[in-house]
Amino acid sequence: MSISTLETVGRRGATTRPRALGARIRPIIARIGWTLFSLGFFAGIWELAWALGWTNPRLVPPPHIFLGNILEQAQFFSPTLRWQVGVGVAEQPDPFMAVLTTVLATVGRVASGLALATALSITLGLAIRRFLFVERLFLPTISFLAPVSPIAWLPIAIFLFGIGNPPAIFMVFIALFFTMTLATIAEIDAVDRNLVNAARTMGATRAQIYWRVILPAVAPGLLVVLRMNMFAAWMVVLLAEATGVGSGLGQIIMLARNTFNPSLVFFTITLIGILGFTSDWLLRWLQRRFLFWAPRETGGRDV
Amino acid sequence: MSDLANSTATISRESAITCRGVGKVWLPDTPRAYEALRGIDLDVKPGEFVVLLGPSGCGKSTLLFLIAGLESPTEGEIRSFEKPVTEPAPERALIFQQAALFPWLTVGQNVAFGLSLGGVPAAERKQAARDALQRVGLAEAATKRPTELSGGMRQRVAVARALAMRPKVLLMDEPFAALDVQTRAKMQDFLLDVWRDSTASVLFVTHHIDEAVALADRVVVFTARPGRIKTIVPITLPRPRDPFSPECAALRIALTDLLKAEVDAAFAEQEGL
Numbered sequence: 386m387s388i389s390t391l392e393t394v395g396r397r398g399a400t401t402r403p404r405a406l407g408a409r410i411r412p413i414i415a416r417i418g419w420t421l422f423s424l425g426f427f428a429g430i431w432e433l434a435w436a437l438g439w440t441n442p443r444l445v446p447p448p449h450i451f452l453g454n455i456l457e458q459a460q461f462f463s464p465t466l467r468w469q470v471g472v473g474v475a476e477q478p479d480p481f482m483a484v485l486t487t488v489l490a491t492v493g494r495v496a497s498g499l500a501l502a503t504a505l506s507i508t509l510g511l512a513i514r515r516f517l518f519v520e521r522l523f524l525p526t527i528s529f530l531a532p533v534s535p536i537a538w539l540p541i542a543i544f545l546f547g548i549g550n551p552p553a554i555f556m557v558f559i560a561l562f563f564t565m566t567l568a569t570i571a572e573i574d575a576v577d578r579n580l581v582n583a584a585r586t587m588g589a590t591r592a593q594i595y596w597r598v599i600l601p602a603v604a605p606g607l608l609v610v611l612r613m614n615m616f617a618a619w620m621v622v623l624l625a626e627a628t629g630v631g632s633g634l635g636q637i638i639m640l641a642r643n644t645f646n647p648s649l650v651f652f653t654i655t656l657i658g659i660l661g662f663t664s665d666w667l668l669r670w671l672q673r674r675f676l677f678w679a680p681r682e683t684g685g686r687d688v
Numbered sequence: 689m690s691d692l693a694n695s696t697a698t699i700s701r702e703s704a705i706t707c708r709g710v711g712k713v714w715l716p717d718t719p720r721a722y723e724a725l726r727g728i729d730l731d732v733k734p735g736e737f738v739v740l741l742g743p744s745g746c747g748k749s750t751l752l753f754l755i756a757g758l759e760s761p762t763e764g765e766i767r768s769f770e771k772p773v774t775e776p777a778p779e780r781a782l783i784f785q786q787a788a789l790f791p792w793l794t795v796g797q798n799v800a801f802g803l804s805l806g807g808v809p810a811a812e813r814k815q816a817a818r819d820a821l822q823r824v825g826l827a828e829a830a831t832k833r834p835t836e837l838s839g840g841m842r843q844r845v846a847v848a849r850a851l852a853m854r855p856k857v858l859l860m861d862e863p864f865a866a867l868d869v870q871t872r873a874k875m876q877d878f879l880l881d882v883w884r885d886s887t888a889s890v891l892f893v894t895h896h897i898d899e900a901v902a903l904a905d906r907v908v909v910f911t912a913r914p915g916r917i918k919t920i921v922p923i924t925l926p927r928p929r930d931p932f933s934p935e936c937a938a939l940r941i942a943l944t945d946l947l948k949a950e951v952d953a954a955f956a957e958q959e960g961l
Contacts, residue, residue, distance in 0.1 A: 579788040582758055586776045587802030587853055597805075601792045678791035678835070 444647055451648035451655075456480050458652045461640060462487040488656060491633040494550060495622050495664070498557025503611060506562050507603075510569025511595060524570075531563035535621045542625060553625040553633070560617045568610040572603035605676040612668045619661050702769050704857050704889040705732040705755055711763030711914075712750050723914040724750045728764070730908065730917065734856070735887045739900040742910025743947065743954040748893045751915070752859050755891065756782045768857065778802060781850030782859045785866055787842035789834040795845050796821065796830035802853045813852075820848040823882060840871040847882060858883075860892045864899070876902050880927055897943045901936050902929055909946050912953035919946060 428448045434440045435447040442450065451458070459480030509527075513520045538559045542552035576599055584598045626635025634653055641649035710728040715721050724747035732738050740748040753759045755766055757776040766773040768780060776782075789798045796817045803813035821827050824844040834842055843863055850858060860879075864872045876899065883890055894900055900907045907921040921943065925935055 577786075577788065579784045579786065580790060582753075582756075582782065583784070583788045583849075584801070584805075585758060586756055586778070586780065586782045587805055587849075588776065588778045589805050593805055597801075598790070601790070604792075676792075678833075 446648045446651065448651075451651040454648075455484075455652075458649055459484050461646070461649055462637060484656075487633060487637060488660065490550075491622060491626065491635070492660065494553040494626075494633065495557055495618050497550075498554045498622070499561065499611070499615070499618060501554065502558045502561035502565055503607075505558075506565035507569050507600075507607065510566050510573065511599070513566075513570055514573045515591075515595065527563050527566050531567055533563075535560035535617065536624060539621075539624060539628060543628070548630055550630070553622055553630050556621040556625040557618045560621045561611075561614050564614055565607065565610055569603060569607060572606040572610075573599055575606070576602045601678075605672065605678055608668060608672050608676055612665060612672075615664055615668065616661065619657065619664075623657070702734070703731045703767075704734045704736070704769060705730070705891065706767040706770075707731075707751075707755070707764065708766075709764035710751070710754065710761045710766060712747065712754060712759070713762045716762055725754075725761075726763075726914040726916050728915070728917060732857070732889050732891060734889055737883060737890045737903055737905045738892065739904035739907045740891065740893045740910065741897065741900045741907050741943065741947070742895065742915060743912055743951045744895055745954060745958075746910040746912055746950065747915030748910050749861050752782065752861050752891065752893050755857075756780055756859050758782070778806075778853040779856045780859060781853055781855035781857070783843075783846050783850055783861065783863045785862045787834070787839075787846040789842055789845055789849070791834050793834075794830065795826065795832050795834060795837070798834065798845060799830075799849045799852050801849065816852050817848075820852040821845070823851060823885065824848040824878070838871075839867050840875055843867065843875060844878065847879070851882070851886070855888055858888050858890045860890065862893050862895070865894070865896075872899070877928065879903070897940055897947065898931065900943065901939045902931065907943065909943065910950070912950045912957065918950065921946075 431440075431445075432447045432449065435442055435445075440447075460483070462480070462483040509519075509523060513524055535556060538556060542555045542559075546552040546555055580598055580602060581594055584594050589597065622633070623635035623638065626633035627639040628635075630636060634657055637653050638650060641647075641653065707728045707730040710725060710730075711723070712725040713721055713723045728751060730738075740751065742748045750759070754761050755768070755773065757773045757780065760774075768777075773780075789795075790801065793801065796814070799817040799820050800808075800813040803816055808816070818827065818830065821830055824847050826841060826844055826848065829837065829841065829845070834845065837845065846863070847858075863879075864875045867875060879890075880903065890903075892899075892903060901923065904923050907923065909918045909921065910916070911918045921939070923939060925933075929936055
């Protein structure tokens with residue numbers, strides 16, 4: 386208890402006494418420094434291998450080549466617009482906008498699928514624990530489908546939704562929904578019984594117990610589950626985009642493969658890496674800022 | 689505290705808690721049926737401090753949960769101020785071994801939680817929370833988070849949360865068992881102060897003989913499982929009690945003797961399992 390308490394207290398600068406700005410910023414700078422160093426170190430090895438002529442630059446171009454000419458890479462982005470009927474070749478967005486719209490298309494799909502899966506899985510998880518008949522109706526099927534790889538759903542996504550945004554969002558949804566429903570149930574079961582009992586002795590109704598005790602108690606644990614499944618969401622969205630959604634980063638990867646363009650592949654991988662890294666950082670920040678009471682797995686809920 | 693005095697003044701002739709023939713079997717009608725309590729007859733007067741003392745697993749916590757209304761007895765009847773107990777009610781506050789505070793709320797919000805359930809206006813419940821925290825000596829802690837407090841402070845917040853509901857009976861389930869010895873002694877003094885200022889009854893579960901001797905008007909000694917009342921020992925010594933006085937020593941010896949056979953029985957059963 387004591388160690389994790391201190392940690393929680395330390396992390397929450399707002400209610401504890403504010404530390405000097407320098408002391409607060411130093412660890413952040415150190416972390417950013419190490420991240421850059423780590424990336425730079427491996428990029429350096431890659432560059433060295435290129436400089437010494439160990440690798441074929443046409444197959445495995447080093448970072449300074451595939452990041453060096455962003456404009457040239459960018460011309461491949463945003464093909465939806467280019468091939469739309471009635472849009473002239475001259476009406477291309479400028480390269481920066483092209484990359485941005487492609488990235489936003491993918492991010493939008495991940496975010497929509499994520500929001501949809503989170504809302505529905507928490508609702509269903511709560512309903513399963515609240516109504517026995519809902520449990521009997523849904524739980525066996527959910528447990529049956531949960532271990533199925535989301536990739537197996539790809540044909541279904543295309544059969545059901547054709548091309549465009551819906552199949553990609555569906556894929557993200559499928560990758561998260563079953564696991565998160567089961568996680569919601571597990572989190573509800575792990576809620577300290579005495580929190581519920583305390584609320585009951587104070588006269589809480591059943592609805593109040595769900596809204597004011599169980600939901601906040603399970604939220605931090607669910608965010609951890611969401612973070613862990615975020616990577617799966619990024620994987621399947623690319624897959625869906627690569628197989629005929631018509632736009633997005635996955636489509637660019639497929640284009641690069643078909644036109645034998647390793648630089649474009651590595652450039653897109655870099656973009657995806659940055660996006661995945663940022664989204665994970667965002668969820669971690671959300672957790673620290675709004676769901677600071679630690680889930681049981683990491684201790685500190687012993688209050 | 690005046691509210692509590694008023695609320696109990698009119699009903700002082702009644703019994704705060706009445707148990708008649710109370711029994712509890714967990715998982716009845718299954719092969720794993722487990723008889724926790726049998727034939728409990730107990731009366732707690734308004735304003736009385738009663739300690740339930742017994743070996744671990746003797747069902748004394750079960751009795752507390754039944755009185756709180758969180759569980760129903762399988763036999764017998766429980767009444768609180770003449771009304772049958774069928775569900776939890778704010779007039780019977782329960783305090784657990786772990787403070788069971790909501791970690792997502794501030795200390796002040798925790799104390800006001802019960803009032804907010806009933807739709808008490810924000811200003812009023814803030815005032816009530818402040819008053820309750822004042823009474824437990826934590827007026828300054830209202831904006832802190834539970835994780836920022838020590839174990840003893842958290843337990844005091846739990847008491848404040850209970851007091852904010854203006855209970856007529858405080859049910860306490862080994863509330864100080866998780867605290868270190870020094871904190872525990874402090875908390876016993878603190879509890880006696882709070883109890884003296886109110887006129888609520890306290891029903892206090894413990895397996896610590898010293899704690900029973902320090903606190904109780906009456907000590908209810910339980911047998912090993914299934915828990916029955918072995919005997920009830922009244923203590924009339926004035927408080928604060930000197931634990932090293934000959935009277936307290938004599939009580940400790942008497943209670944130790946009473947418990948010894950039951951602890952042996954509890955051990956024998958655990959080894960037989």
